[in-house]
Amino acid sequence: MTSAELQDAARAARDLAARHAPAAESARALDPAVARALVSAGFARHFVPHRWGGRDGGHLDVIRAVTTVGEGCASAAWCASVIAYGGRMATFLPEEGQRELWSGTPDTVVASALQPTGRAVEEDGGWRVSGRWSYVSAVLHSDWVLLVAPTVPAADAPADETPEHRRFFAIRRDELTVEHTWRTTGMRGTGSHTVIAEAVFVPRHRSFSATALEGSTDPARSSLPLKTVAGLTFAPPLLGAARSVLLRLADSVPGHDAEPSPTTLEFVRAAGDIHLAAETVQRVARDVDTDNDRARWAPWAPWDCVRAVELSLEAVGRLMRLGGSRSFSEDDPVQRAWRDIHTGASHVRLRPELAALDCLPVLKEASVRDHH
Secondary structure, three states, X not given: OOHHHHHHHHHHHHHHHHHHHHHHHHHOOOOHHHHHHHHHHOOOOOOOOHHHOOOOOOHHHHHHHHHHHHOOOHHHHHHHHHHHHHHHHHOOOOHHHHHHHHOOOOOOOEEEEOOOOOEEEEEOOEEEEEEXXXXXXXXXXXXXXXXXXXXXXXXXXXXXXXXXXXXXXXXXXXXXXXXXOOOOOOOHHHOOEEEEEEEEEEEHHHEEEHHHHHOOOOOOOOOOOHHHHHHHHHHHHHHHHHHHHHHHOHHHOOOOOOOOOHHHHHHHHHHHHHHHHHHHHHHHHHHHHHOOOHHHHHHHHHHHHHHHHHHHHHHHHHHHHHHOHHHHOOOOHHHHHXXXXXXXXXXXXXXXXXXXXXXXXXXXHHHHHHHO
C-alpha cells in the first residue's frame, strides 16, 4: 500500500465513520463496519514488519491518515491510531510472539493499556497475570490486548513497582473479560472499556520488558521512547476533529469580498492555529521518521504535540462562539467534535505538565552551557 493509497482508504473510512458516528455515540463503540474499514484501510498492519506481510510504515503517513479519519469521527480516528500504534508496540515481542500474532495475517488488531496495574506472578515458562486495566480503546474490536503489569517472583511476594520490573503481556481478547465502564461526555465511540484478567497464563514469548519502550538501540526495532511517539498517537484524531469544525462553520463567515470584520478575523485566526497545529505534529512525525539524532529533538516531541492540541482547543472554542447556538444543537456534528476534542485532550499523554518535565533537563543543560 502506497502513501496515496493509504490516504484514499482513510478518506473512504472517514466518510463511512461520519455516517455511523451518531450510532457509535449511542452504542459507545464503533459500528463493526467502521472497525472493519479501519483494518481494511491498513491501520492495523501499518507498523507490522514486512516479514509478516505488514507495511513497516512511518509515522508521517499514519498520522496524516488518522487526521483524515478524524474529520469524519474523532472516535474512529482514535481507534485507528490506537490499533496502528498497538501494532508498533507488539513489534517488541520476541520473534515467536510476533509469529503467534501475525503469521496468519498482518491485520491482527492489537489494543493496549499503558497504565501498569494488576500483577504478574512468575512461574515456569512465563507469568500468571491478574488485574483490571481501564481505558482500553478499541478493545471490543481487538484480537489481542497488550497489558502492562508489575512482576513478582512468587505468589506471596509484593509487587515491584519499579519500571525495570514491569512487563507488557500479549493476551488474546477472548481470554479477558470486558467490563463496559466507558461513560463519558465525549469520544464515546472509542469503547474504551475496562478489561479484567483472572490468572491468565502468558508464556515468555508473549512478553517484553516495559523498559524496551523507553528507547532501544536494536536497529531492527524503533529506537524511540514511548513518550516521544505518544503525542503522535493521540493528537492527530483531535486535529482532524478540529478541522471538521472549521469546515462546517466556514459558511457562517462572510466571503472575501465583504468588509473586514471581527468575525472574519476570528475565523482566520482559528483556521491559522488549526493549520499550525497540524503542521507542528507533521513536523514531529517527519523528524521521527528521518532523524536519528534523538538527543536534538526527542525531548521536545511530547511538548510540540501537546501544544498543537492546546492550539486546536483554543481555535475550536473561538469557532463555536462564531457558530452560535446552532453549533450546540444535539443533532449538529459540530458539538460532537467539540466534546470529543475536550475529552481526548484530557488523556494523560497530552497533559502539558508531564510534557514540560521532559523538556526541563534539556533547557537546564542549555542554560548552563550558554552561561559558561
